[in-house]
Amino acid sequence: MLIAALRKEMLLQWRTRAQLMAVFVFGAAALLLFSFAVGPVAEMLRQFSAGFLWLGLLLSSTLTLAESYHAEMENHALEGLLLLPANPRALYYGKAIANWIQLTILGMALVPVMVILYDAGTTRIVALFFVVALGAAGLSAPGTLYAAMTAQVRSRQTLLPLLLFPLIVPALLASVKATSLIVLGDPMGQLKSWISLLVAFDAIYWSLCGLLFDRVVEE
Amino acid sequence: MGANLIEAENLARRYGRRWALADVSFKVRSGSVVMVAGRNGSGKSTLFRLLSTAIRPDRGKATIGGFELVREREDIRRTTALLSHYSYLYESLTARENLSVAADHLGKPRSVVMPLLERVTLAQRADDPVSTFSAGMRKRVSFARVLLQEPTLALLDEPYGQLDPEGFLLVDEVVRELKAKGTTVMLATHQLERGANLADDVIILEAGRVQWTGKASDVLTRERPGKAGGTAW
Numbered sequence: 001m002l003i004a005a006l007r008k009e010m011l012l013q014w015r016t017r018a019q020l021m022a023v024f025v026f027g028a029a030a031l032l033l034f035s036f037a038v039g040p041v042a043e044m045l046r047q048f049s050a051g052f053l054w055l056g057l058l059l060s061s062t063l064t065l066a067e068s069y070h071a072e073m074e075n076h077a078l079e080g081l082l083l084l085p086a087n088p089r090a091l092y093y094g095k096a097i098a099n100w101i102q103l104t105i106l107g108m109a110l111v112p113v114m115v116i117l118y119d120a121g122t123t124r125i126v127a128l129f130f131v132v133a134l135g136a137a138g139l140s141a142p143g144t145l146y147a148a149m150t151a152q153v154r155s156r157q158t159l160l161p162l163l164l165f166p167l168i169v170p171a172l173l174a175s176v177k178a179t180s181l182i183v184l185g186d187p188m189g190q191l192k193s194w195i196s197l198l199v200a201f202d203a204i205y206w207s208l209c210g211l212l213f214d215r216v217v218e219e
Numbered sequence: 220m221g222a223n224l225i226e227a228e229n230l231a232r233r234y235g236r237r238w239a240l241a242d243v244s245f246k247v248r249s250g251s252v253v254m255v256a257g258r259n260g261s262g263k264s265t266l267f268r269l270l271s272t273a274i275r276p277d278r279g280k281a282t283i284g285g286f287e288l289v290r291e292r293e294d295i296r297r298t299t300a301l302l303s304h305y306s307y308l309y310e311s312l313t314a315r316e317n318l319s320v321a322a323d324h325l326g327k328p329r330s331v332v333m334p335l336l337e338r339v340t341l342a343q344r345a346d347d348p349v350s351t352f353s354a355g356m357r358k359r360v361s362f363a364r365v366l367l368q369e370p371t372l373a374l375l376d377e378p379y380g381q382l383d384p385e386g387f388l389l390v391d392e393v394v395r396e397l398k399a400k401g402t403t404v405m406l407a408t409h410q411l412e413r414g415a416n417l418a419d420d421v422i423i424l425e426a427g428r429v430q431w432t433g434k435a436s437d438v439l440t441r442e443r444p445g446k447a448g449g450t451a452w
Contacts, residue, residue: 003323004323005324008323071309074310075305075306075307075309075310076303076305077307077308077309079305079307080305080307080308080364081321083273083307084324084325084368086324219275
């Protein structure tokens with residue numbers, strides 16, 4: 001069931017792949033604007049680079065997450081799947097994994113933009129991509145659940161960030177700190193602690209949201 | 220035809236303060252074809268959505284194949300298929316892909332998809348996105364989706380809607396085939412003569428209540444208060 005759900009999600013994302021490009025441009029534009037706000041002070045740009053990378057990804061993620069339910073609501077396709085009956089939990093994890101992959105790709109694509117605009121290069125690329133993947137998991141699990149909740153509401157583009165942002169503060173904080181330690185250096189050896197915290201929050205989000213999904217989509 | 224497949228007792232459902240369905244009770248024999256008729260807004264679609272478990276009743280109870288409508292929802296879904304006003308299709312996917320998605324979730328091989336598209340005469344457009352289809356073609360794909368489920372109970376809400384005359388014949392044929400296989404079919408339609416020719420029994424709804432139940436052969440000749448001929452639905 002999970003494989004079927006994931007296959008469907010990947011197919012839908014492939015058909016709307018142009019949208020990922022648009023979201024990337026949005027995220028890159030956000031990073032560019034933030035760099036203008038800080039000004040041409042190299043040290044400050046480097047200092048804030050991690051925060052701005054995650055802010056850019058966070059803003060972009062609301063577009064991606066909300067859009068992931070557009071196809072489901074267009075002809076009530078999600079209801080059709082539930083009536084087959086498809087397992088709601090499999091549908092949730094299929095969509096959450098697909099969103100996770102999409103946000104991870106987006107985050108990785110924004111890293112070079114951050115490096116160029118904020119002079120925030122690092123040799124620890126693997127560690128950085130690992131943190132991006134963990135942080136994207138922290139966004140996608142609750143984001144997929146809340147996007148389902150707001151999918152049928154007219155003002156979903158406003159409501160989704162309002163509901164989602166407070167919930168993901170711990171994961172976001174851990175992602176920013178971990179990214180910052182990779183970019184700026186980690187003399188006190190704190191990186192492991194922040195990554196552990198991020199993994200813990202990811203585990204909580206992924207298990208709890210999966211349990212709650214059928215209550216959200218079923219009447 | 221054997222025992223009752225559906226037993227509904229005082230089913231009621233409201234949207235806001237308006238009762239779309241109010242204390243509806245009826246029985247449907249297993250293997251029979253039942254036409255549900257009634258004016259627009261009489262509660263036909265709400266009844267079908269309740270029986271398919273897409274929505275829950277606010278009052279009353281029903282069993283389908285011995286399964287209780289609310290508590291044993293999953294069991295009912297395994298044996299019931301709904302042809303809804305919604306197509307349940309993904310616009311960006313092709314007809315073949317849409318049916319393959321359903322087949323994957325049902326644990327059926329994808330090889331069953333093409334014969335079904337041939338059955339609804341859409342094999343030549345199998346690899347075109349649904350977004351390029353007319354309303355009638357979408358209806359045919361939705362119909363194929365119902366057949367894919369091989370249900371014990373087929374709920375066909377306005378099966379003739381948006382179809383051309385050829386499509387009408389296709390629906391008639393499929394309903395007869397389903398009946399021959401022992402599938403119980405409920406169809407909501409405004410095509411009274413057509414429906415009555417296919418159906419064994421008829422339920423007529425009026426303002427969310429059962430106004431009349433009886434044999435299909437009687438439906439076109441019966442009298443309604445204030446209406447001659449009784450074909451106002």
